[in-house]
Amino acid sequence: MxxxxxxxxxxxxxxxxxxxxxxxxxxxxxxxxxxxxxxxxxxxxxxxxxxxxxxxxxxxxxxxxxxxxxxxxxxxxxxxxxxxxxxxxxxxxxxxxxxxxxxxxxxxxxxxxxxxxxxxxxxxxxxxxxxxxxxxxxxxxxxxxxxxxxxxxxxxxxxxxxxxxxxxxxxxxxxxxxxxxxxxxxxxxxxxxxxxxxxxxxxxxxxxxxxxxxxxxxxxxxxxxxxxxxxxxxxxxxxxxGWVDNINGPNGLIIAAGKGFLRALKAAPKAVADLxxxxxxxxxxxxxxxxxxxxxxxxxxxxxxxxxxxxPCNWHKMGVQVLATFEKIPLERAFRRPYANFTSNNFTSQYWNAVSHQAPAIIYDCYLRLTGRKPRMTKVMNQILRTASMLEYFLNRSWEWSTYNTEMLMSELSPEDQRVFNFDVRQLNWLEYIENYVLGVKKYLLKEDMAGIPEAKQHLKRLRNIHYLFNTALFLIVWRLLIARSQMARNVWFFIVSFCYKFLSYFRASSTLKV
Ligand SMILES: CCCCCCCCCCCCCCCCCCCCCCCCCC(=O)SCCNC(=O)CCNC(=O)[C@H](O)C(C)(C)COP(=O)(O)OP(=O)(O)OC[C@H]1O[C@@H](n2cnc3c(N)ncnc32)[C@H](O)[C@@H]1OP(=O)(O)O
Ligand SMILES: NC(=O)C1=CN([C@@H]2O[C@H](COP(=O)(O)OP(=O)(O)OC[C@H]3O[C@@H](n4cnc5c(N)ncnc54)[C@H](OP(=O)(O)O)[C@@H]3O)[C@@H](O)[C@H]2O)C=CC1
Structure with missing residues (x-):
């Protein structure tokens, strides 16, 4: 008893x-x-x-x-x-x-x-x-x-x-x-x-x-x-x-990462994630x-x-496991594919904010405007970035808390009480816990149906294709503009094309010799 x-x-x-x-x-x-x-x-x-x-x-x-x-x-x-x-x-x-x-x-x-x-x-x-x-x-x-x-x-x-x-x-x-x-x-x-x-x-x-x-x-x-x-x-x-029911602490950031809004965080990857x-x-x-x-x-x-x-568990390990879980069990209607980058460097963090957060939000809002809808993504993104910046202090430092009294109390409990009222965190398997946590956020907080997972995966594939298409188009446009304006870009272009041509010629010649 x-x-x-x-x-x-x-x-x-x-x-x-x-x-x-x-x-x-x-x-x-x-x-x-x-x-x-x-x-x-x-x-x-x-x-x-x-x-x-x-x-x-x-x-x-x-x-x-x-x-x-x-x-x-x-x-x-x-x-x-x-x-x-x-x-x-x-x-x-x-x-x-x-x-x-x-x-x-x-x-x-x-x-x-x-x-x-x-x-x-x-x-x-x-x-x-x-x-x-x-x-x-x-x-x-x-x-x-x-x-x-x-x-x-x-x-x-x-x-x-x-x-x-x-x-x-x-x-x-x-x-x-x-x-x-x-x-x-x-x-x-x-x-x-x-x-x-x-x-x-x-x-x-x-x-x-x-x-x-x-x-x-x-x-x-x-x-x-x-x-x-x-x-x-x-x-x-x-x-x-995995039960959770509010967006405080890590919960809001996990959702923002799973929906593809938050793709970089100013955090020290090795700092202890004291959950x-x-x-x-x-x-x-x-x-x-x-x-x-x-x-x-x-x-x-x-x-x-x-x-x-x-x-101890650190933010890097946690971020990797959060992403690995979203790979298996994605959230519905993601804005972009989940991706994670922890950096404690100010400049890199500002770069990621501009490129990974603000620019996509502005582009999406332009698309909404063009299709006659009300723009909202910049507002959502600013809200997420504000929350992330409020939590930054805790993501970039580690603390040492002594647990003398807590351990003393553990030793005072009967074996039955140690089982029924277990607070021994040494038994926690982080990878399993984080996976259940992310699943809990999806099920209990966002109330998403598990039957929707195949559709969510399909949606992520479409987002990946859009991403590739967008990057290729962007590259070609920038390149075209460069070639039109710069002699050096033209020289580089000529060098790459002639190099490829020589390489292919050599390859064809050597394969003919072998036969
Ligand atoms: C490989 C590399 C990987 C790289 C990966 C990178 C990618 C990422 C990977 C991700 C990996 C995971 C990383 C995890 C990191 C965790 C860090 C945690 C540190 C926590 C330290 C905590 C230490 C202390 C612990 C403590 O001791 S105690 C507790 C902690 N306390 C808090 O956590 C409160 C904080 N928050 C606020 O202080 C306010 O939230 C504020 C922020 C001011 C905004 O404030 P504001 O901008 O005003 O926004 P809100 O009004 O709050 O909300 C805005 C909207 O959300 C709505 N909404 C508000 N509530 C709720 C609610 N319940 N339920 C439903 N909705 C709600 C509201 O309706 C409104 O919707 P709307 O009306 O706009 O449509
Ligand atoms: N969550 C965390 O990460 C951590 C929490 N803590 C501490 O744990 C305790 C509980 O936190 P948590 O459960 O997460 O916080 P919640 O915000 O989920 O709950 C706060 C509770 O306080 C009640 N409350 C707030 N204002 C009033 C009021 N004016 N009159 C009556 N009730 C009020 C709320 O009632 P209502 O539902 O009506 O708003 C709610 O029940 C807090 O003392 C917090 O400091 C400590 C470390 C971490």
């Missing part, structure tokens, strides 16, 4: 960010391994015209939850969606709901955050810092609370090269920033933001670092642990391989929840959920 699964039995668990990528996989695993848990409270806001109930219904009826419905048929009754907006005071939770949460909650998993790199400082602080503080104040009024698990990011200290499992101080006190945002207006905030974030690459990583400091400051009466995942990718094993499967992160979260509640460590422990130091 798994001790961790048994621990969550009968518990009331509060999850923030349950409608997000990590949150959904967390709920799924909890219901599947501990179907006798009491209730999962999720803090949800209405979104995109959907009510809370509609959002929950959609999640529970998705493919991700198919296994859960077999193990826990009454899952609908065990999930309680509470209206909440984490950017509001007291999260805008009603008095009755707040009372219930305060009196019943046993464990909290705090996943909610804004993960946009370019969010405004005000909004990112509200969500990643102030909301964390407010949640911990709520937690301190919960008599039955056993543990709080805060999800940060391995990149919260990406201004350092070697990162230990400790909370590093930030140059400015979070409280001072929260207070000053109350009276400063938006224009001034955006002006001082670059000065505040100093050597952090974006507002997201900076506010996640502030969030960790808040956890440290508010942890006096609470038992808290922090988990820092690196780049969270599709599921490795559970509930099935971590989402189910590995969730297994660690549940193990940490159990360990923190049962062993109640004296200080706030930080756990790194990273792959680089135990089982």
């Amino acid at each position: 798994s001790m961790i699964a048994a621990f969550y039995g009968g518990k009331s668990i509060l999850i923030t960010g349950a409608t997000g990528f990590l949150g959904k996989v967390l709920m799924e695993k909890l219901f599947r391994t501990s179907p006798d848990l009491k209730v999962i409270y999720i803090l949800v806001r209405p979104k995109a015209g959907q009510t809370l109930q509609q959002r929950v219904f959609q999640i529970l009826n998705s493919k991700l939850f198919e296994k859960v419905k077999e193990v826990c048929p009454n899952v609908h009754e065990k999930i309680r969606a509470i209206y909440a907006d984490l950017s509001q005071n007291d999260f805008a939770i009603s008095k009755e709901d707040m009372q219930e949460l305060l009196s019943c909650t046993n464990i909290i998993f705090h996943c909610a955050a804004t993960v946009r790199f370019d969010d405004t400082l005000r909004h990112a602080v509200q969500l990643n810092v102030t909301a964390t503080r407010q949640l911990l104040l709520m937690a301190s009024q919960m008599p039955k609370l056993e543990a709080v698990i805060h999800i940060s990011t391995a990149y919260s200290n990406c201004n350092l090269k070697h990162i230990d499992e400790v909370i590093y101080p930030c140059p400015v006190e979070p409280k001072k920033i929260i207070d000053s945002l109350e009276w400063l207006d938006d224009a001034i905030i955006e002006e001082i933001a670059p000065k505040l974030i100093r050597d952090w690459p974006n507002i997201y990583t900076y506010t996640k670092a502030l969030g960790e400091m808040v956890v440290q400051q508010e942890s006096r009466s609470l038992t808290i642990a922090i988990i820092r995942p690196s780049i969270v990718g599709a599921t490795w094993q559970e509930p099935f391989p 971590i499967p989402v189910d590995t992160v969730v297994n660690l979260m549940l193990a940490v929840g159990w360990y923190t509640a049962v062993h109640r460590p004296k200080s706030t422990l930080v756990y790194h959920s990273t792959s680089g130091n135990l089982n």
Whole structure:
């Protein structure tokens, strides 16, 4: 019997960010391994015209939850969606709901955050810092609370090269920033933001670092642990391989590469691609929840959920495998044949951008205009290049994360728990994982039918022929223009033709002699 699964039995668990990528996989695993848990409270806001109930219904009826419905048929009754907006005071939770949460909650998993790199400082602080503080104040009024698990990011200290499992101080006190945002207006905030974030690459990583400091400051009466995942990718094993449902992180770039939009990336090919499967992160979260509640460590422990130091993979290996998979299982209606080029050189990168990205988009838009349609490819291409440039910082550097606490926890688990809540990334086979990942992007994110693969392959063949035709035509035009204008080009042309003629004559003469 798994001790961790048994621990969550009968518990009331509060999850923030349950409608997000990590949150959904967390709920799924909890219901599947501990179907006798009491209730999962999720803090949800209405979104995109959907009510809370509609959002929950959609999640529970998705493919991700198919296994859960077999193990826990009454899952609908065990999930309680509470209206909440984490950017509001007291999260805008009603008095009755707040009372219930305060009196019943046993464990909290705090996943909610804004993960946009370019969010405004005000909004990112509200969500990643102030909301964390407010949640911990709520937690301190919960008599039955056993543990709080805060999800940060391995990149919260990406201004350092070697990162230990400790909370590093930030140059400015979070409280001072929260207070000053109350009276400063938006224009001034955006002006001082670059000065505040100093050597952090974006507002997201900076506010996640502030969030960790808040956890440290508010942890006096609470038992808290922090988990820092690196780049969270599709599921490795559970509930099935390759599940993914948003375009964050690598996902958008994988689609852009598969559709033939993105054919070059400014990335150091040898830099470590520190991806971590989402189910590995969730297994660690549940193990940490159990360990923190049962062993109640004296200080706030930080756990790194990273792959680089135990089982490294680099961007080159990843790119090659992504392309190899698209060769076998192409995406539908590609713009160009998938091709990949990683370069860390500025000049080469700009050259590839002009030749491989911008020029084809402009040519295609001209074609759309000529055929009476609305041009759109330049806009799409600019969007992709903007995203790629936002991720560049992470593609051109490697970090070392120590994993002492994570390995210590692994050794504390029973063999059964090590199997059911496996977070040992050394067992990951990258080639197999990336293939399933790419397949998952096609099936679960783009919702493409596997029956369409022969047609997609046919389409790629047509694109290859167009490519050859286009290049030949371009070569002939350039050559014709050169010959017309330059004596040197004419000389070269004459030399090549006479050389070919002599070679053919010699070949014919020698083959006649042999006979
Ligand atoms: C041999 C050599 C091979 C060579 C090969 C070369 C070729 C290539 C080979 C490829 C190989 C693979 C390489 C992989 C590399 C991976 C690198 C990963 C590094 C990640 C590091 C992460 C470290 C930190 C990790 C963390 O700790 S945490 C999380 C990470 N956080 C993020 O990843 C957010 C980032 N993103 C943003 O920050 C914003 O996205 C922003 C970017 C500002 C844009 O922003 P903006 O331009 O405003 O665009 P959006 O509004 O966002 O979206 C625009 C449109 O997409 C739509 N849309 C937005 N959402 C979604 C959604 N869900 N679902 C569906 N649609 C959505 C939206 O409707 C809109 O459509 P529309 O309305 O235009 O029609
Ligand atoms: N994905 C990754 O690569 C990594 C993620 N992390 C961390 O993991 C955690 C989860 O990330 P992930 O699941 O990928 O992110 P998602 O963007 O998929 O999910 C974010 C969640 O936060 C919720 N949320 C955002 N704003 C509010 C609000 N104002 N009120 C209520 N809920 C809100 C979202 O709700 P809604 O659905 O309504 O928008 C959603 O459920 C984050 O803390 C992130 O920093 C760390 C490292 C890497």
